[in-house]
Amino acid sequence: MRTRLTDLLEIEHPLMLAGMGGVAYAPLVSAVSAAGGFGCLGASTMSADQLEAEMAAVRAVTDRPFGVDLLAVMGDELLARVQVLIDGGASLFVAGLGVSVDAVELCHRHGVLVANMCGRVIHAERAVASGCDLVVAQGTEAGGHTGLVATMPLVPQIVDTVGDRVPVVAAGGIFDGRGLAAALALGAEGAWVGTRFIATPEARAVPGYKDALLGAKEDGTLISRAYSGKPMRVLRNEFAEHFVAHPEDLAPFPNQLRVSMGANAWHLGGDESTAGIDPAKEGFPAGQGVGGVDELVPAAELVARFMREAEETIARMARLAEHTNA
Ligand SMILES: Cc1cc2nc3c(=O)[nH]c(=O)nc-3n(C[C@H](O)[C@H](O)[C@H](O)COP(=O)(O)O)c2cc1C
Structure with missing residues:
Protein backbone atom coordinates (compact mmCIF):
# COMPACT_ATOMS: atom_id res chain seq x y z
CA MET A 1 0.00 0.00 0.00
CA ARG A 2 1.50 3.28 -1.08
CA THR A 3 0.80 6.67 0.59
CA ARG A 4 2.72 9.94 1.05
CA LEU A 5 3.98 8.44 4.32
CA THR A 6 5.44 5.31 2.74
CA ASP A 7 7.13 7.47 0.10
CA LEU A 8 8.54 9.89 2.70
CA LEU A 9 9.82 7.21 5.09
CA GLU A 10 10.80 4.81 2.28
CA ILE A 11 8.84 1.91 3.76
CA GLU A 12 6.46 -0.73 2.42
CA HIS A 13 3.43 -0.39 4.73
CA PRO A 14 1.85 2.80 6.20
CA LEU A 15 2.12 1.38 9.72
CA MET A 16 4.36 2.84 12.42
CA LEU A 17 5.28 1.31 15.77
CA ALA A 18 4.81 4.04 18.40
CA GLY A 19 8.03 5.09 20.16
CA MET A 20 6.83 3.80 23.51
CA GLY A 21 9.17 4.55 26.40
CA GLY A 22 10.06 1.41 28.35
CA VAL A 23 8.54 -0.89 25.68
CA ALA A 24 9.88 -0.20 22.18
CA TYR A 25 13.46 -1.50 22.33
CA ALA A 26 15.57 -3.05 19.56
CA PRO A 27 13.84 -6.48 19.34
CA LEU A 28 10.42 -4.93 18.69
CA VAL A 29 11.65 -2.02 16.56
CA SER A 30 13.79 -4.19 14.29
CA ALA A 31 10.97 -6.75 13.88
CA VAL A 32 8.51 -4.06 12.74
CA SER A 33 10.98 -2.37 10.38
CA ALA A 34 12.15 -5.67 8.92
CA ALA A 35 8.48 -6.56 8.25
CA GLY A 36 8.08 -3.40 6.13
CA GLY A 37 6.51 -1.13 8.77
CA PHE A 38 8.38 1.64 10.57
CA GLY A 39 9.81 0.82 14.00
CA CYS A 40 10.49 3.61 16.44
CA LEU A 41 12.64 3.27 19.57
CA GLY A 42 11.06 4.72 22.71
CA ALA A 43 14.13 6.42 24.10
CA SER A 44 12.57 8.54 26.83
CA THR A 45 13.86 6.25 29.56
CA MET A 46 17.26 5.52 27.89
CA SER A 47 20.66 7.07 28.59
CA ALA A 48 22.73 8.20 25.58
CA ASP A 49 24.82 5.01 25.85
CA GLN A 50 21.74 2.81 25.95
CA LEU A 51 20.29 4.59 22.94
CA GLU A 52 23.52 4.02 20.99
CA ALA A 53 23.47 0.32 21.90
CA GLU A 54 19.79 -0.07 20.97
CA MET A 55 20.33 1.59 17.59
CA ALA A 56 23.30 -0.68 16.89
CA ALA A 57 21.14 -3.68 17.81
CA VAL A 58 18.45 -2.55 15.34
CA ARG A 59 21.03 -2.06 12.58
CA ALA A 60 22.43 -5.53 13.25
CA VAL A 61 19.05 -7.04 12.37
CA THR A 62 17.83 -4.87 9.49
CA ASP A 63 19.06 -2.14 7.19
CA ARG A 64 15.52 -0.81 6.81
CA PRO A 65 14.65 2.64 8.22
CA PHE A 66 13.78 3.20 11.90
CA GLY A 67 13.17 6.19 14.16
CA VAL A 68 13.76 7.39 17.72
CA ASP A 69 11.20 9.05 20.01
CA LEU A 70 12.50 11.34 22.74
CA LEU A 71 9.84 12.45 25.17
CA ALA A 72 11.37 14.32 28.04
CA VAL A 73 14.86 15.53 27.27
CA MET A 74 14.75 19.27 26.71
CA GLY A 75 17.08 22.24 26.28
CA ASP A 76 20.75 21.78 25.37
CA GLU A 77 20.55 18.16 26.42
CA LEU A 78 17.96 17.58 23.69
CA LEU A 79 20.32 18.68 20.91
CA ALA A 80 23.08 16.42 22.23
CA ARG A 81 20.65 13.48 22.32
CA VAL A 82 19.37 14.27 18.82
CA GLN A 83 22.99 14.17 17.61
CA VAL A 84 23.26 10.67 19.10
CA LEU A 85 20.26 9.46 17.10
CA ILE A 86 21.62 11.06 13.93
CA ASP A 87 25.00 9.38 14.42
CA GLY A 88 23.27 6.06 15.17
CA GLY A 89 21.58 5.93 11.77
CA ALA A 90 17.95 6.76 12.65
CA SER A 91 16.04 8.32 9.76
CA LEU A 92 13.34 10.00 11.90
CA PHE A 93 13.33 11.95 15.15
CA VAL A 94 9.93 11.92 16.87
CA ALA A 95 9.44 14.72 19.38
CA GLY A 96 7.02 13.56 22.07
CA LEU A 97 6.64 17.08 23.42
CA GLY A 98 7.09 20.40 21.61
CA VAL A 99 9.91 20.56 19.08
CA SER A 100 12.53 23.32 18.77
CA VAL A 101 13.56 24.86 15.46
CA ASP A 102 17.20 24.14 16.44
CA ALA A 103 16.49 20.41 16.72
CA VAL A 104 14.68 20.42 13.38
CA GLU A 105 17.57 22.26 11.68
CA LEU A 106 20.12 19.86 13.16
CA CYS A 107 18.15 16.88 11.84
CA HIS A 108 17.60 18.39 8.40
CA ARG A 109 21.32 19.20 8.03
CA HIS A 110 21.92 15.45 8.33
CA GLY A 111 19.00 14.31 6.19
CA VAL A 112 16.96 13.12 9.18
CA LEU A 113 13.18 13.73 9.18
CA VAL A 114 11.27 15.14 12.17
CA ALA A 115 7.79 14.25 13.47
CA ASN A 116 5.80 15.70 16.34
CA MET A 117 3.07 14.18 18.50
CA CYS A 118 -0.04 16.41 18.39
CA GLY A 119 -3.17 16.24 20.54
CA ARG A 120 -4.66 19.50 19.27
CA VAL A 121 -4.85 21.32 15.95
CA ILE A 122 -2.66 24.13 17.28
CA HIS A 123 0.13 21.64 18.11
CA ALA A 124 0.14 20.55 14.45
CA GLU A 125 0.21 24.15 13.22
CA ARG A 126 3.19 24.88 15.49
CA ALA A 127 4.96 21.67 14.45
CA VAL A 128 4.69 22.51 10.75
CA ALA A 129 5.74 26.12 11.41
CA SER A 130 8.85 24.73 13.17
CA GLY A 131 9.69 22.69 10.05
CA CYS A 132 8.42 19.20 10.99
CA ASP A 133 8.09 16.79 8.08
CA LEU A 134 5.09 14.89 9.42
CA VAL A 135 2.72 15.07 12.37
CA VAL A 136 1.10 12.36 14.47
CA ALA A 137 -2.48 13.25 15.40
CA GLN A 138 -2.89 11.42 18.70
CA GLY A 139 -6.41 11.12 20.09
CA THR A 140 -7.36 10.76 23.74
CA GLU A 141 -7.94 7.00 23.25
CA ALA A 142 -4.14 6.56 23.18
CA GLY A 143 -2.14 4.84 25.89
CA GLY A 144 0.45 6.95 27.71
CA HIS A 145 0.40 10.75 27.97
CA THR A 146 -2.66 11.94 26.17
CA GLY A 147 -5.02 14.85 25.50
CA LEU A 148 -8.77 15.30 25.51
CA VAL A 149 -9.84 15.21 21.86
CA ALA A 150 -10.74 11.81 20.38
CA THR A 151 -9.06 10.35 17.30
CA MET A 152 -12.18 10.44 15.10
CA PRO A 153 -12.66 14.23 15.27
CA LEU A 154 -8.96 15.12 15.75
CA VAL A 155 -7.50 13.44 12.66
CA PRO A 156 -9.66 15.12 9.97
CA GLN A 157 -9.32 18.53 11.67
CA ILE A 158 -5.53 18.22 11.67
CA VAL A 159 -5.63 16.91 8.07
CA ASP A 160 -7.69 19.94 7.04
CA THR A 161 -5.23 22.31 8.73
CA VAL A 162 -1.79 20.96 7.77
CA GLY A 163 -2.45 17.99 5.47
CA ASP A 164 -1.70 20.02 2.34
CA ARG A 165 1.86 20.56 3.64
CA VAL A 166 2.83 17.37 5.52
CA PRO A 167 1.49 13.82 5.87
CA VAL A 168 -0.67 13.27 8.94
CA VAL A 169 -0.45 9.95 10.81
CA ALA A 170 -3.36 8.86 13.03
CA ALA A 171 -2.87 7.48 16.56
CA GLY A 172 -4.97 6.49 19.53
CA GLY A 173 -7.12 3.39 19.84
CA ILE A 174 -6.02 1.77 16.56
CA PHE A 175 -5.52 -1.95 17.23
CA ASP A 176 -6.20 -3.71 13.90
CA GLY A 177 -6.41 -3.21 10.15
CA ARG A 178 -9.94 -1.81 10.37
CA GLY A 179 -8.51 1.04 12.44
CA LEU A 180 -5.76 1.60 9.87
CA ALA A 181 -8.36 1.69 7.06
CA ALA A 182 -10.47 4.13 9.12
CA ALA A 183 -7.40 6.34 9.63
CA LEU A 184 -6.85 6.42 5.87
CA ALA A 185 -10.56 7.20 5.37
CA LEU A 186 -10.16 10.22 7.67
CA GLY A 187 -7.39 11.56 5.45
CA ALA A 188 -4.39 10.25 7.38
CA GLU A 189 -1.51 8.70 5.42
CA GLY A 190 -0.91 5.91 7.94
CA ALA A 191 -1.30 4.76 11.55
CA TRP A 192 0.95 5.01 14.62
CA VAL A 193 0.17 2.08 16.92
CA GLY A 194 1.22 1.60 20.54
CA THR A 195 -0.82 -0.62 22.86
CA ARG A 196 -1.39 -3.44 20.33
CA PHE A 197 2.37 -3.87 19.93
CA ILE A 198 2.94 -4.30 23.69
CA ALA A 199 1.19 -7.67 23.41
CA THR A 200 4.00 -9.17 21.32
CA PRO A 201 6.78 -11.50 22.45
CA GLU A 202 9.33 -8.87 21.34
CA ALA A 203 8.02 -5.97 23.48
CA ARG A 204 9.89 -5.15 26.66
CA ALA A 205 7.64 -5.18 29.74
CA VAL A 206 7.74 -5.68 33.49
CA PRO A 207 6.14 -8.87 34.89
CA GLY A 208 2.33 -8.83 34.76
CA GLY A 292 -9.52 -5.88 21.51
CA VAL A 293 -6.10 -7.26 22.44
CA ASP A 294 -6.47 -10.87 23.54
CA GLU A 295 -3.35 -12.75 22.48
CA LEU A 296 0.38 -12.26 22.10
CA VAL A 297 1.25 -12.12 18.39
CA PRO A 298 4.79 -11.87 16.98
CA ALA A 299 5.38 -8.33 15.69
CA ALA A 300 6.05 -9.30 12.05
CA GLU A 301 2.85 -11.32 11.95
CA LEU A 302 0.98 -8.39 13.48
CA VAL A 303 2.23 -6.07 10.72
CA ALA A 304 1.08 -8.58 8.08
CA ARG A 305 -2.32 -8.94 9.82
CA PHE A 306 -2.83 -5.16 9.98
CA MET A 307 -2.18 -4.86 6.26
CA ARG A 308 -4.34 -7.83 5.30
CA GLU A 309 -7.25 -6.54 7.40
CA ALA A 310 -6.86 -2.98 6.10
CA GLU A 311 -6.93 -4.19 2.49
CA GLU A 312 -10.01 -6.34 3.19
CA THR A 313 -11.75 -3.39 4.85
CA ILE A 314 -10.98 -1.05 1.98
CA ALA A 315 -12.26 -3.67 -0.50
CA ARG A 316 -15.45 -4.02 1.58
CA MET A 317 -15.93 -0.23 1.49
CA ALA A 318 -15.41 -0.20 -2.28
CA ARG A 319 -18.06 -2.90 -2.70
CA LEU A 320 -20.41 -0.81 -0.56
CA ALA A 321 -19.92 2.15 -2.87
CA GLU A 322 -20.48 0.01 -5.98
CA HIS A 323 -23.66 -1.37 -4.46
CA THR A 324 -24.90 2.12 -3.60
CA ASN A 325 -24.25 3.35 -7.13
CA ALA A 326 -25.93 0.34 -8.75
C1 LIG B 1 3.68 2.12 27.30
C2 LIG B 1 3.56 3.38 26.50
C3 LIG B 1 4.62 4.28 26.51
C4 LIG B 1 4.56 5.44 25.73
N1 LIG B 1 5.63 6.27 25.71
C5 LIG B 1 5.66 7.31 24.85
C6 LIG B 1 6.83 8.11 24.72
O1 LIG B 1 7.83 7.90 25.41
N2 LIG B 1 6.80 9.12 23.81
C7 LIG B 1 5.70 9.37 23.03
O2 LIG B 1 5.75 10.27 22.19
N3 LIG B 1 4.57 8.65 23.16
C8 LIG B 1 4.53 7.63 24.04
N4 LIG B 1 3.40 6.85 24.14
C9 LIG B 1 2.23 7.14 23.28
C10 LIG B 1 2.42 6.42 21.94
O3 LIG B 1 3.45 7.06 21.21
C11 LIG B 1 1.18 6.38 21.05
O4 LIG B 1 0.78 7.67 20.67
C12 LIG B 1 -0.01 5.65 21.66
O5 LIG B 1 0.39 4.44 22.23
C13 LIG B 1 -1.06 5.39 20.56
O6 LIG B 1 -2.26 4.92 21.08
P1 LIG B 1 -2.58 3.35 21.31
O7 LIG B 1 -1.78 2.98 22.51
O8 LIG B 1 -4.04 3.35 21.54
O9 LIG B 1 -2.15 2.63 20.07
C14 LIG B 1 3.41 5.71 24.95
C15 LIG B 1 2.33 4.81 24.97
C16 LIG B 1 2.39 3.65 25.72
C17 LIG B 1 1.22 2.70 25.69
Whole structure:
Protein backbone atom coordinates (compact mmCIF):
# COMPACT_ATOMS: atom_id res chain seq x y z
CA MET A 1 0.00 0.00 0.00
CA ARG A 2 1.50 3.28 -1.08
CA THR A 3 0.80 6.67 0.59
CA ARG A 4 2.72 9.94 1.05
CA LEU A 5 3.98 8.44 4.32
CA THR A 6 5.44 5.31 2.74
CA ASP A 7 7.13 7.47 0.10
CA LEU A 8 8.54 9.89 2.70
CA LEU A 9 9.82 7.21 5.09
CA GLU A 10 10.80 4.81 2.28
CA ILE A 11 8.84 1.91 3.76
CA GLU A 12 6.46 -0.73 2.42
CA HIS A 13 3.43 -0.39 4.73
CA PRO A 14 1.85 2.80 6.20
CA LEU A 15 2.12 1.38 9.72
CA MET A 16 4.36 2.84 12.42
CA LEU A 17 5.28 1.31 15.77
CA ALA A 18 4.81 4.04 18.40
CA GLY A 19 8.03 5.09 20.16
CA MET A 20 6.83 3.80 23.51
CA GLY A 21 9.17 4.55 26.40
CA GLY A 22 10.06 1.41 28.35
CA VAL A 23 8.54 -0.89 25.68
CA ALA A 24 9.88 -0.20 22.18
CA TYR A 25 13.46 -1.50 22.33
CA ALA A 26 15.57 -3.05 19.56
CA PRO A 27 13.84 -6.48 19.34
CA LEU A 28 10.42 -4.93 18.69
CA VAL A 29 11.65 -2.02 16.56
CA SER A 30 13.79 -4.19 14.29
CA ALA A 31 10.97 -6.75 13.88
CA VAL A 32 8.51 -4.06 12.74
CA SER A 33 10.98 -2.37 10.38
CA ALA A 34 12.15 -5.67 8.92
CA ALA A 35 8.48 -6.56 8.25
CA GLY A 36 8.08 -3.40 6.13
CA GLY A 37 6.51 -1.13 8.77
CA PHE A 38 8.38 1.64 10.57
CA GLY A 39 9.81 0.82 14.00
CA CYS A 40 10.49 3.61 16.44
CA LEU A 41 12.64 3.27 19.57
CA GLY A 42 11.06 4.72 22.71
CA ALA A 43 14.13 6.42 24.10
CA SER A 44 12.57 8.54 26.83
CA THR A 45 13.86 6.25 29.56
CA MET A 46 17.26 5.52 27.89
CA SER A 47 20.66 7.07 28.59
CA ALA A 48 22.73 8.20 25.58
CA ASP A 49 24.82 5.01 25.85
CA GLN A 50 21.74 2.81 25.95
CA LEU A 51 20.29 4.59 22.94
CA GLU A 52 23.52 4.02 20.99
CA ALA A 53 23.47 0.32 21.90
CA GLU A 54 19.79 -0.07 20.97
CA MET A 55 20.33 1.59 17.59
CA ALA A 56 23.30 -0.68 16.89
CA ALA A 57 21.14 -3.68 17.81
CA VAL A 58 18.45 -2.55 15.34
CA ARG A 59 21.03 -2.06 12.58
CA ALA A 60 22.43 -5.53 13.25
CA VAL A 61 19.05 -7.04 12.37
CA THR A 62 17.83 -4.87 9.49
CA ASP A 63 19.06 -2.14 7.19
CA ARG A 64 15.52 -0.81 6.81
CA PRO A 65 14.65 2.64 8.22
CA PHE A 66 13.78 3.20 11.90
CA GLY A 67 13.17 6.19 14.16
CA VAL A 68 13.76 7.39 17.72
CA ASP A 69 11.20 9.05 20.01
CA LEU A 70 12.50 11.34 22.74
CA LEU A 71 9.84 12.45 25.17
CA ALA A 72 11.37 14.32 28.04
CA VAL A 73 14.86 15.53 27.27
CA MET A 74 14.75 19.27 26.71
CA GLY A 75 17.08 22.24 26.28
CA ASP A 76 20.75 21.78 25.37
CA GLU A 77 20.55 18.16 26.42
CA LEU A 78 17.96 17.58 23.69
CA LEU A 79 20.32 18.68 20.91
CA ALA A 80 23.08 16.42 22.23
CA ARG A 81 20.65 13.48 22.32
CA VAL A 82 19.37 14.27 18.82
CA GLN A 83 22.99 14.17 17.61
CA VAL A 84 23.26 10.67 19.10
CA LEU A 85 20.26 9.46 17.10
CA ILE A 86 21.62 11.06 13.93
CA ASP A 87 25.00 9.38 14.42
CA GLY A 88 23.27 6.06 15.17
CA GLY A 89 21.58 5.93 11.77
CA ALA A 90 17.95 6.76 12.65
CA SER A 91 16.04 8.32 9.76
CA LEU A 92 13.34 10.00 11.90
CA PHE A 93 13.33 11.95 15.15
CA VAL A 94 9.93 11.92 16.87
CA ALA A 95 9.44 14.72 19.38
CA GLY A 96 7.02 13.56 22.07
CA LEU A 97 6.64 17.08 23.42
CA GLY A 98 7.09 20.40 21.61
CA VAL A 99 9.91 20.56 19.08
CA SER A 100 12.53 23.32 18.77
CA VAL A 101 13.56 24.86 15.46
CA ASP A 102 17.20 24.14 16.44
CA ALA A 103 16.49 20.41 16.72
CA VAL A 104 14.68 20.42 13.38
CA GLU A 105 17.57 22.26 11.68
CA LEU A 106 20.12 19.86 13.16
CA CYS A 107 18.15 16.88 11.84
CA HIS A 108 17.60 18.39 8.40
CA ARG A 109 21.32 19.20 8.03
CA HIS A 110 21.92 15.45 8.33
CA GLY A 111 19.00 14.31 6.19
CA VAL A 112 16.96 13.12 9.18
CA LEU A 113 13.18 13.73 9.18
CA VAL A 114 11.27 15.14 12.17
CA ALA A 115 7.79 14.25 13.47
CA ASN A 116 5.80 15.70 16.34
CA MET A 117 3.07 14.18 18.50
CA CYS A 118 -0.04 16.41 18.39
CA GLY A 119 -3.17 16.24 20.54
CA ARG A 120 -4.66 19.50 19.27
CA VAL A 121 -4.85 21.32 15.95
CA ILE A 122 -2.66 24.13 17.28
CA HIS A 123 0.13 21.64 18.11
CA ALA A 124 0.14 20.55 14.45
CA GLU A 125 0.21 24.15 13.22
CA ARG A 126 3.19 24.88 15.49
CA ALA A 127 4.96 21.67 14.45
CA VAL A 128 4.69 22.51 10.75
CA ALA A 129 5.74 26.12 11.41
CA SER A 130 8.85 24.73 13.17
CA GLY A 131 9.69 22.69 10.05
CA CYS A 132 8.42 19.20 10.99
CA ASP A 133 8.09 16.79 8.08
CA LEU A 134 5.09 14.89 9.42
CA VAL A 135 2.72 15.07 12.37
CA VAL A 136 1.10 12.36 14.47
CA ALA A 137 -2.48 13.25 15.40
CA GLN A 138 -2.89 11.42 18.70
CA GLY A 139 -6.41 11.12 20.09
CA THR A 140 -7.36 10.76 23.74
CA GLU A 141 -7.94 7.00 23.25
CA ALA A 142 -4.14 6.56 23.18
CA GLY A 143 -2.14 4.84 25.89
CA GLY A 144 0.45 6.95 27.71
CA HIS A 145 0.40 10.75 27.97
CA THR A 146 -2.66 11.94 26.17
CA GLY A 147 -5.02 14.85 25.50
CA LEU A 148 -8.77 15.30 25.51
CA VAL A 149 -9.84 15.21 21.86
CA ALA A 150 -10.74 11.81 20.38
CA THR A 151 -9.06 10.35 17.30
CA MET A 152 -12.18 10.44 15.10
CA PRO A 153 -12.66 14.23 15.27
CA LEU A 154 -8.96 15.12 15.75
CA VAL A 155 -7.50 13.44 12.66
CA PRO A 156 -9.66 15.12 9.97
CA GLN A 157 -9.32 18.53 11.67
CA ILE A 158 -5.53 18.22 11.67
CA VAL A 159 -5.63 16.91 8.07
CA ASP A 160 -7.69 19.94 7.04
CA THR A 161 -5.23 22.31 8.73
CA VAL A 162 -1.79 20.96 7.77
CA GLY A 163 -2.45 17.99 5.47
CA ASP A 164 -1.70 20.02 2.34
CA ARG A 165 1.86 20.56 3.64
CA VAL A 166 2.83 17.37 5.52
CA PRO A 167 1.49 13.82 5.87
CA VAL A 168 -0.67 13.27 8.94
CA VAL A 169 -0.45 9.95 10.81
CA ALA A 170 -3.36 8.86 13.03
CA ALA A 171 -2.87 7.48 16.56
CA GLY A 172 -4.97 6.49 19.53
CA GLY A 173 -7.12 3.39 19.84
CA ILE A 174 -6.02 1.77 16.56
CA PHE A 175 -5.52 -1.95 17.23
CA ASP A 176 -6.20 -3.71 13.90
CA GLY A 177 -6.41 -3.21 10.15
CA ARG A 178 -9.94 -1.81 10.37
CA GLY A 179 -8.51 1.04 12.44
CA LEU A 180 -5.76 1.60 9.87
CA ALA A 181 -8.36 1.69 7.06
CA ALA A 182 -10.47 4.13 9.12
CA ALA A 183 -7.40 6.34 9.63
CA LEU A 184 -6.85 6.42 5.87
CA ALA A 185 -10.56 7.20 5.37
CA LEU A 186 -10.16 10.22 7.67
CA GLY A 187 -7.39 11.56 5.45
CA ALA A 188 -4.39 10.25 7.38
CA GLU A 189 -1.51 8.70 5.42
CA GLY A 190 -0.91 5.91 7.94
CA ALA A 191 -1.30 4.76 11.55
CA TRP A 192 0.95 5.01 14.62
CA VAL A 193 0.17 2.08 16.92
CA GLY A 194 1.22 1.60 20.54
CA THR A 195 -0.82 -0.62 22.86
CA ARG A 196 -1.39 -3.44 20.33
CA PHE A 197 2.37 -3.87 19.93
CA ILE A 198 2.94 -4.30 23.69
CA ALA A 199 1.19 -7.67 23.41
CA THR A 200 4.00 -9.17 21.32
CA PRO A 201 6.78 -11.50 22.45
CA GLU A 202 9.33 -8.87 21.34
CA ALA A 203 8.02 -5.97 23.48
CA ARG A 204 9.89 -5.15 26.66
CA ALA A 205 7.64 -5.18 29.74
CA VAL A 206 7.74 -5.68 33.49
CA PRO A 207 6.14 -8.87 34.89
CA GLY A 208 2.33 -8.83 34.76
CA TYR A 209 2.03 -5.99 32.21
CA LYS A 210 1.21 -8.12 29.16
CA ASP A 211 -1.16 -10.35 31.17
CA ALA A 212 -2.96 -7.27 32.51
CA LEU A 213 -3.39 -5.99 28.94
CA LEU A 214 -4.78 -9.31 27.72
CA GLY A 215 -7.27 -9.37 30.60
CA ALA A 216 -8.49 -5.75 30.26
CA LYS A 217 -11.74 -4.65 28.68
CA GLU A 218 -12.45 -1.56 26.54
CA ASP A 219 -13.36 0.50 29.62
CA GLY A 220 -10.42 -0.79 31.64
CA THR A 221 -8.36 2.40 31.33
CA LEU A 222 -8.51 5.87 32.80
CA ILE A 223 -6.53 9.09 32.57
CA SER A 224 -4.60 9.77 35.77
CA ARG A 225 -1.79 12.07 36.85
CA ALA A 226 -0.74 9.49 39.46
CA TYR A 227 2.52 8.44 37.83
CA SER A 228 4.29 11.27 35.99
CA GLY A 229 2.14 14.15 37.20
CA LYS A 230 0.84 14.67 33.64
CA PRO A 231 -2.40 13.14 32.32
CA MET A 232 -1.60 9.58 31.27
CA ARG A 233 -3.95 6.81 30.08
CA VAL A 234 -3.19 3.67 32.10
CA LEU A 235 -4.96 0.48 33.14
CA ARG A 236 -7.43 1.20 35.93
CA ASN A 237 -6.16 0.26 39.42
CA GLU A 238 -6.39 1.53 43.01
CA PHE A 239 -3.33 3.79 42.85
CA ALA A 240 -4.37 5.51 39.59
CA GLU A 241 -7.97 5.92 40.76
CA HIS A 242 -6.92 7.40 44.10
CA PHE A 243 -5.27 10.39 42.45
CA VAL A 244 -8.26 10.93 40.14
CA ALA A 245 -10.55 11.06 43.17
CA HIS A 246 -8.04 13.07 45.24
CA PRO A 247 -6.15 15.51 43.00
CA GLU A 248 -5.25 17.43 46.17
CA ASP A 249 -2.83 14.59 47.01
CA LEU A 250 -0.81 15.12 43.81
CA ALA A 251 2.69 16.56 44.25
CA PRO A 252 3.42 19.62 42.07
CA PHE A 253 5.00 18.73 38.69
CA PRO A 254 7.53 17.10 38.30
CA ASN A 255 7.58 15.69 41.85
CA GLN A 256 4.73 13.21 41.39
CA LEU A 257 7.16 10.95 39.53
CA ARG A 258 9.21 10.68 42.72
CA VAL A 259 6.02 9.97 44.68
CA SER A 260 4.97 7.11 42.36
CA MET A 261 8.48 5.65 42.28
CA GLY A 262 8.75 5.98 46.05
CA ALA A 263 5.43 4.13 46.37
CA ASN A 264 6.86 1.28 44.25
CA ALA A 265 4.23 2.00 41.59
CA TRP A 266 6.29 3.03 38.53
CA HIS A 267 8.89 0.78 36.87
CA LEU A 268 8.53 1.65 33.16
CA GLY A 269 11.86 0.78 31.56
CA GLY A 270 12.15 -2.36 33.66
CA ASP A 271 11.91 -5.82 32.15
CA GLU A 272 10.83 -9.37 32.98
CA SER A 273 13.48 -9.49 35.73
CA THR A 274 12.10 -6.45 37.59
CA ALA A 275 10.92 -7.52 41.05
CA GLY A 276 8.10 -6.26 43.24
CA ILE A 277 5.47 -5.26 40.65
CA ASP A 278 2.05 -4.85 42.27
CA PRO A 279 -0.75 -4.61 39.64
CA ALA A 280 -2.96 -2.76 42.14
CA LYS A 281 -0.43 0.10 42.05
CA GLU A 282 1.75 -0.25 38.98
CA GLY A 283 1.37 2.23 36.12
CA PHE A 284 0.60 0.17 33.02
CA PRO A 285 0.05 2.65 30.15
CA ALA A 286 -2.62 1.38 27.73
CA GLY A 287 -5.10 2.77 25.22
CA GLN A 288 -8.82 2.14 24.84
CA GLY A 289 -8.20 -0.47 22.15
CA VAL A 290 -6.94 -2.74 24.92
CA GLY A 291 -10.24 -4.68 25.05
CA GLY A 292 -9.52 -5.88 21.51
CA VAL A 293 -6.10 -7.26 22.44
CA ASP A 294 -6.47 -10.87 23.54
CA GLU A 295 -3.35 -12.75 22.48
CA LEU A 296 0.38 -12.26 22.10
CA VAL A 297 1.25 -12.12 18.39
CA PRO A 298 4.79 -11.87 16.98
CA ALA A 299 5.38 -8.33 15.69
CA ALA A 300 6.05 -9.30 12.05
CA GLU A 301 2.85 -11.32 11.95
CA LEU A 302 0.98 -8.39 13.48
CA VAL A 303 2.23 -6.07 10.72
CA ALA A 304 1.08 -8.58 8.08
CA ARG A 305 -2.32 -8.94 9.82
CA PHE A 306 -2.83 -5.16 9.98
CA MET A 307 -2.18 -4.86 6.26
CA ARG A 308 -4.34 -7.83 5.30
CA GLU A 309 -7.25 -6.54 7.40
CA ALA A 310 -6.86 -2.98 6.10
CA GLU A 311 -6.93 -4.19 2.49
CA GLU A 312 -10.01 -6.34 3.19
CA THR A 313 -11.75 -3.39 4.85
CA ILE A 314 -10.98 -1.05 1.98
CA ALA A 315 -12.26 -3.67 -0.50
CA ARG A 316 -15.45 -4.02 1.58
CA MET A 317 -15.93 -0.23 1.49
CA ALA A 318 -15.41 -0.20 -2.28
CA ARG A 319 -18.06 -2.90 -2.70
CA LEU A 320 -20.41 -0.81 -0.56
CA ALA A 321 -19.92 2.15 -2.87
CA GLU A 322 -20.48 0.01 -5.98
CA HIS A 323 -23.66 -1.37 -4.46
CA THR A 324 -24.90 2.12 -3.60
CA ASN A 325 -24.25 3.35 -7.13
CA ALA A 326 -25.93 0.34 -8.75
C1 LIG B 1 3.68 2.12 27.30
C2 LIG B 1 3.56 3.38 26.50
C3 LIG B 1 4.62 4.28 26.51
C4 LIG B 1 4.56 5.44 25.73
N1 LIG B 1 5.63 6.27 25.71
C5 LIG B 1 5.66 7.31 24.85
C6 LIG B 1 6.83 8.11 24.72
O1 LIG B 1 7.83 7.90 25.41
N2 LIG B 1 6.80 9.12 23.81
C7 LIG B 1 5.70 9.37 23.03
O2 LIG B 1 5.75 10.27 22.19
N3 LIG B 1 4.57 8.65 23.16
C8 LIG B 1 4.53 7.63 24.04
N4 LIG B 1 3.40 6.85 24.14
C9 LIG B 1 2.23 7.14 23.28
C10 LIG B 1 2.42 6.42 21.94
O3 LIG B 1 3.45 7.06 21.21
C11 LIG B 1 1.18 6.38 21.05
O4 LIG B 1 0.78 7.67 20.67
C12 LIG B 1 -0.01 5.65 21.66
O5 LIG B 1 0.39 4.44 22.23
C13 LIG B 1 -1.06 5.39 20.56
O6 LIG B 1 -2.26 4.92 21.08
P1 LIG B 1 -2.58 3.35 21.31
O7 LIG B 1 -1.78 2.98 22.51
O8 LIG B 1 -4.04 3.35 21.54
O9 LIG B 1 -2.15 2.63 20.07
C14 LIG B 1 3.41 5.71 24.95
C15 LIG B 1 2.33 4.81 24.97
C16 LIG B 1 2.39 3.65 25.72
C17 LIG B 1 1.22 2.70 25.69
